[in-house]
Amino acid sequence: MCGRFAMDKDVDDLIQAFVADGGRAQDWRPTFSMAPTMVAPLVREHRGRDGELKRELEPASWGFVPGWGKPGGRAPINARLETVATNGLFKRAFAGARAIVPMSGYFEWEQRDDGKQPFYLHGPDGASGLLAAAAVGAARKDGDDWAISFAIITREARDASGEVHDRMPVFLAPETWERWLDPEPVEGKAADELVQLLEHTSSAVASTVTHYPVDRKVNSTRTVDPEDPTLIQPLEETE
Numbered sequence: 738m739c740g741r742f743a744m745d746k747d748v749d750d751l752i753q754a755f756v757a758d759g760g761r762a763q764d765w766r767p768t769f770s771m772a773p774t775m776v777a778p779l780v781r782e783h784r785g786r787d788g789e790l791k792r793e794l795e796p797a798s799w800g801f802v803p804g805w806g807k808p809g810g811r812a813p814i815n816a817r818l819e820t821v822a823t824n825g826l827f828k829r830a831f832a833g834a835r836a837i838v839p840m841s842g843y844f845e846w847e848q849r850d851d852g853k854q855p856f857y858l859h860g861p862d863g864a865s866g867l868l869a870a871a872a873v874g875a876a877r878k879d880g881d882d883w884a885i886s887f888a889i890i891t892r893e894a895r896d897a898s899g900e901v902h903d904r905m906p907v908f909l910a911p912e913t914w915e916r917w918l919d920p921e922p923v924e925g926k927a928a929d930e931l932v933q934l935l936e937h938t939s940s941a942v943a944s945t946v947t948h949y950p951v952d953r954k955v956n957s958t959r960t961v962d963p964e965d966p967t968l969i970q971p972l973e974e975t976e
Contacts, residue, residue: 739815739870739889739906741955742843743769743857743969744777746867751794751839754867755780755914760794769968771840772958773799773814779887780837781874782918792918797836801827801888803875816873818892818907818935822928827888830873831931833922837914838870838889838906842969844955845902845948855955856901857969858948860908868942870906871917871935890935895943907935908942 748765751757757780765778779797782790800812803826816827842859860866871890876883894905909917913934923931950972955961961968 739843739891739904740773741958742771742838742840742870742906744771744839745769745841745966745969746839748778748794750867751778751780754839755792755794755837755869757792757794764796765794766964767966768963769966770844770955770958770961770963771799772963774812775799775963777887778839779872779874779885780839780869780918781834782920784920790920795885797874797885797887799889800886801830801873801875802877802884802886803830804877806875806877812886813888815891815904816888818890818932818939821873821890822932827873830875832924832928833920834874834876835917835920836872836874836887837909837918838872838887840868840870840906841866842868843906844951846956847901852953853956855951855953856948857951858901858905858946859969860942861945861947868906869909869911869914871909871939892936892939895940895946901948905943905946907939908946909935910938910942913938 745767748760776796778794782792802812821827822831844855846853846855872887874887890907891904892907955968
């Protein structure tokens with residue numbers, strides 16, 4: 738699964754990377770321990786009244802709550818690639834509310850005799866790189882506003898990540914962003930083809946993912962400072 742990730746980017750970097758509108762600098766502080774229920778930047782596309790596609794960064798809560806969901810109810814943080822297109826909870830979102838979650842890397846844990854050891858998993862450029870995790874989004878009316886939420890799609894882990902945990906986020910290569918974000922609804926054969934696209938592109942990106950151990954202070958979401966950059970430093974650099 739993916740239960741914590743880091744986003745070592747400010748709004749200008751994100752907008753430049755995804756060619757997106759929207760977002761304010763004060764909205765997106767570098768966050769080195771993004772946990773469920775926290776608000777993260779979500780990349781989505783929608784078609785305006787003029788018919789033109791518009792790509793935006795918008796704040797969204799990590800924990801999928803569909804429009805018919807109730808506050809305090811079930812809010813899964815992950816959706817399995819194997820069933821996301823057919824699962825009753827995610828099927829509609831997969832069909833027409835696809836999104837990307839930018840991240841620098843994510844955390845997984847290994848159980849040892851003396852406790853859980855966290856690892857930071859990242860792409861070939863380390864903390865300076867940017868990964869694009871496939872996600873499904875949902876919008877729920879909250880008073881006069883809309884509450885946006887999301888779940889990160891996961892798959893069987895491959896390569897380095899598989900040495901730490903059995904699941905990993907589905908990461909998209911840049912050339913697949915446009916196809917994935919297209920808000921045109923898909924079903925049937927088109928949905929199956931999109932699942933195959935995710936399988937192919939995520940396998941390619943997974944081959945570049947590697948990891949290293951980090952300080953155990955990241956283990957507790959209650960006491961950790963999400964803005965502490967040492968959370969993603971290799972363990973030998975923090976000792």
